[in-house]
Amino acid sequence: MLVIGFPTGALQANCFVLATGEGEPCVIIDPGQDAVEPIEQALRKHRLAPVAVLLTHGHFDHTFSVAPVCDGNDIPAYIHPDDVEMLADPLKGVSRESAAFFGGNLEMREPSEVRSLDDGLDLDLAGLKITVDHTPGHTGGSVMFRSGAQEGGRLVISGDTLFAGSIGRTDLPGGDHSRMLSSLQSKVLTLPDDTVVLPGHGPTTTIGRERATNPYLVGLDAPAAPHRGL
Known part of the structure; x- marks a missing residue:
């Protein structure tokens, strides 16, 4: 599997191809x-043809x-329905502080085609x-995205659910600490130890x-259930 990753923008969010x-x-x-140019460079360098954007x-x-990445390549965007309103x-x-930082105005629009992500959905995209x-x-x-590498390895793109040494904050609008703990127990701790994590920020x-070693996971027991990994 070819994995290309780079941080983007002022908040250094990781983008992956x-x-x-x-x-x-x-x-x-x-x-x-500021992801459009590095994405285009990666596509040219590795001769890749995008088929979808996953959020x-x-x-x-x-x-x-x-929107520019999807509409510029005529491909759909996939996002969970509970977050789709944030695209527009x-x-x-x-937070109020973040909104004030951007002058209370940050313009975006939905791409032309938006598709829904649901829990447990299996996607077959780009041979993956x-x-x-x-x-x-x-x-x-x-959401997180799980995939298996050709070598038999396991990969999870965790977004802002899990970081190296930390987890995503839950004090922003739509955040919920109790739901985060439930997600960590049922969806993160049930994964095999050799699963490689590509987080939304950081290494x-x-x-x-x-x-x-993660202080938010140590002592947080996973539910007794059969392993769900790939």
Whole structure:
């Protein structure tokens, strides 16, 4: 699997491009602020053809470039229905302080085609099998994307649900700490330790490392249930 990642915008949100290899179709995940040019550079360098944009949640630092990327390549955007309103109203999901920072005005629009993500949905895009896990807490429509690498490895794009050493904040509009804890228990801690985590901000990590060292996960027991991993 080819994985290209780079931080975007003032808040350094990670954007990812996934493909089975060079010269193949690809999916783009979380095209944030100032993401159009680096995405185009990655597509040219690796000879990739985008087929869809996937959004882990609706916050503008992860979605700001979704309309130009989607409409410029004639591809759909996928987002959970609970966060779709933020595509046209990006200040809906931010704090008063953040809104004031942008002068109370941050203009975005929905791309031409928007499709819904639901919990447990299995997507077959660009030759990749991707499973959607609804993980409300950071926002009501937060999701993670699970996929299996050709080498047999496991990958999860966690958005702002899980970071290296931390988790997403739950004090913004739409955030809910109790739902976040439930998501961590049922959707994160049930993943195998060797699962590689590509978070919405910061460096790559693994589920095993976070299970052992992340202060928000240590002592948070996973439910007794069969393993759900790929």
